[in-house]
């Protein structure tokens with residue numbers, strides 16, 4: 046029997062399906078490995094702690110950032126803030142141990158918040174500002190004793206304590222500027238920077254970059270930075286005694302010169318009346334040379350709530366009469382022409398927020414009307430309208446509003462146009478505006494002088510690229526072997 050030849054068409058589909066399945070598995074495996082291999086590792090965080098020992102109070106800030114990449118802009122974030130109970134550490138001059146004790150509760154909170162395995166490597170800084178600057182001027186041994194007490198307390202915690210020190214006014218201004226611009230991602234991207242206006246209790250700072258300022262005129266106001274490959278020539282000035290609380294002391298002292306027993310203060314509400322001790326008023330180097338001869342123990346501080354008169358008295362604590370530079374702000378201090386946007390924080394924010402004036406598109410004339418009407422409101426009515434607000438703050442918003450307006454417009458020369466460039470801010474992307482973050486970034490070298498090298502493609506771009514290439518490769522294989530499969534499917538086979 047001759048060999049039986051059977052003509053049969055071979056079915057190509059099983060092989061095609063196998064190839065497609067293998068192809069899909071290869072693509073999925075390739076992309077999965079590529080994605081997993083290059084995926085950021087599960088986030089581990091590092092921490093840093095800064096204590097802001099201000100004139101009115103101390104606050105503890107905890108910052109965190111991803112452990113594997115320290116240098117990326119905007120990656121350091123504030124995760125916790127703890128307000129220390131009681132006054133600022135400079136108020137403990139006569140019983141320094143209490144300054145150390147006052148920090149314990151917030152430090153214990155920090156110990157709970159920072160994971161135990163990170164304690165030893167977590168840097169801890171304490172920076173003191175104008176309250177301690179004043180105490181140090183007045184009584185340096187008392188200021189040393191306060192520092193010894195806080196250092197003793199901080200050493201009892203398992204963190205990497207880097208020391209407690211007084212920041213200069215220039216540092217306070219410059220680090221506030223770094224914080225604001227770092228948080229707004231302006232530094233790494235080399236964008237035009239935002240100026241910083243900080244109103245504390247004992248000093249106030251103004252810092253900005255101006256194309257009219259290269260540091261040659263009044264070099265003491267110049268701070269230079271090289272950050273992410275860009276050079277910055279920053280103008281900064283700190284006015285000691287022109288923080289909100291010390292400015293009010295200056296104002297009261299001024300008025301007691303005319304009426305040592307009872308002052309009728311236009312910056313306080315009608316019906317306001319409070320006994321103030323002279324020793325309390327004159328305990329600061331800002332006012333100590335102005336004490337009236339033969340002053341009684343205390344004077345009666347009453348209010349008349351007259352905004353225009355208040356502005357006049359406020360103006361009298363500034364000196365606008367002399368300037369040896371091309372331009373000055375006040376008290377003979379050089380200031381270049383204002384330029385760009387400004388972020389105004391600390392007491393600027395507290396006060397303008399209370400007065401509902403954080404919107405700077407409100408014309409200055411209207412701003413004055415609002416403050417004027419608040420000042421004219423009788424004290425009893427003010428207390429009735431704001432039962433939840435601390436009485437001390439409530440009493441001071443009239444003065445503080447008038448002071449802020451005068452400082453900005455007469456002191457720093459903001460006009461009705463440039464005023465709209467100010468933004469009153471408390472936080473930026475969840476972190477408080479203030480000098481602490483900039484201070485820590487500087488001390489931990491977390492902002493590089495040069496722009497860091499970045500991979501040619503961002504992570505998402507890399508994943509998309511690998512996926513597209515794998516799919517193209519697969520299609521190419523299918524297309525190039527298509528003829529072969531077609532032939533297989535058409536050629537009769539002899540079995």
Ligand SMILES: Nc1nc2c(ncn2[C@@H]2O[C@H](COP(=O)(O)OP(=O)(O)O)[C@@H](O)[C@H]2O)c(=O)[nH]1
Nearest residue numbers: 099100101102245246247289290391392395438
């Ligand atoms: N209205 C109001 N004022 C505040 C608050 N916290 C602090 N202040 C006042 O704002 C001013 C500045 O405070 P701060 O920025 O803490 O300054 P520092 O104490 O000198 O560092 C001081 O006169 C404080 O008394 C607040 O929550 N509300």
